[in-house]
Amino acid sequence: MPESYIKRILDARVYDVARETPVDQALLLSKRFKNSVWLKREDLQPVYSFKLRGAYNKMHRLSPEQRERGVIAASAGNHAQGLAMAAQRMGVSATIVMPRTTPSIKVDAVRSRGAHVVLHGDNFDEASTHAQKLVKEKDLTYVHPFDDPDVIAGQGTVGMEIVRQHQEPLDAVFVPVGGGGLLAGMAAYIRYVWPKTKIIGVEPEDAACLKTALERGRRVTLPEVGLFADGCAVAQVGKETFRVIRHTVDEVITASTDEMCAAIKDIFEDTRGIAEPAGALALAGLKKYVEREGIEGQQLLAVLSGANTNFDRLRYISERTEIGEKREAVISVTIPEKPGAFRKFCNSIGRRNITEFNYRYSSAKDARVFVGVTVEPGGEDLKALIDQLAGEGYECEDLTDNEMAKLHIRHMVGGLAPEGVGGERVYRVEFPERPGALLKFLSGLGQRWNISLFHYRNHGAAYGRILVGMQVGPKERSEARACLDAIGYRYWDETDNAAYRLYLGSPDSGH
Incomplete structure (x- = not known):
């Protein structure tokens, strides 16, 4: 049962390399959502991710013979960095199989710590299959990124720290989910010490292997997974992690790419830190939970799990942020092609902040304008704007949720x-x-x-x-x-x- 992990977590050897990270209050988010919002800052670890904890604890538990053979792991990046640092500290040879889609910042970080990197496959599962092949060929010791009791216990020390640092039970804790190691370890400890605290996992909506497994009562393998949150791009939750999670977790929430982008911005505004997509996932789930439940005055914590993202990805993130926050709408408006029509339309928009304006003459009769405009979250403001424009005789179409419009059309008008x-x-x-x-x-x-x-x-x-x-x-x-x-x-x-x-x-x- 999950209680068996309590001693494992208390005995976990992580602080030779990991640090006890702070729990910081997100003051801006707290004021905005009328709840006390806290962030567990695992982005402040030496490898900018919580993964160092589980990797080092597992390495410490290996026998001298297992270490002598050398270790190998499959990872989308953060476990790789943790294992590379642990192996470097212990003087053990490490091979890391990483998907070819892994951000270069993570690949370079692993190589800088002396590990041998093998790039294979497009996601974690393909990399993992290749790693298992190398285990047999080279007689290496495999260190699983999440589905291992020692790894789970190492990650569980995040929960142990939260209990010690916050001192009184939180109302809810939000944890990102890929294979489930962090959620399983934290849930086992927090459920035992704070039995009334809600424990909520958060997954990318295009990689929701845990949510699907809980709904079906068994583990499933997703036919494909989204790669935006590469740290959580896992097609099947772990066997051991699922066993623990199904007894300890209250629910799983999913978040979209746009919602993760909005959470990255929220974290930056409160901490001046830049989270990776998977690192901001828990906060995206917390925001959806607050909106869904309509709660106020509660103590809520999200784990900021990592900050390993390519700098050039920030361009894409910034484009999607306001839509993810439901503070920007993208609409198409048809206006008459005649002198003064353009100015009249701008007057109809009024004093709203226009974030994007694409226009080109296309016929003698009508012109179509692709407009990005700031709106109040919730949808009512956007509806009022469209109703107003329609009342003034404009033909409008809401493209805010149209992926093709956001990804391509806005650059091609x-x-x-x-x-x-x-x-x-x-x-x-x-x-x-x-x-x-x-x-x-x-x-x-x-x-x-x-x-x-x-x-x-x-x-x-x-x-x-x-x-x-x-x-x-x-x-x-x-x-x-x-x-x-x-x-x-x-x-x-x-x-x-x-x-x-x-x-x-x-x-x-x-x-």
């Missing part, structure tokens, strides 16, 4: 396709961002269809994103789908997307 671009089908494609991935996509398409539209933008994230238009005849559509299936990247047919129809479509596009 330049007029509709000319007549003659017939049979255009438009596909949005996502692929693991690594050298050669874009070439693989283009090579897979071959020369079968004429490409009539193309947009690709590298913003430092683990995903590359493409919008491609191809002239595909009605009888060739199944063939085009088969071609995209064979390439193996996730894709969506966006030909009927309102944003495409309004800004890029052709009058004779054939759909």
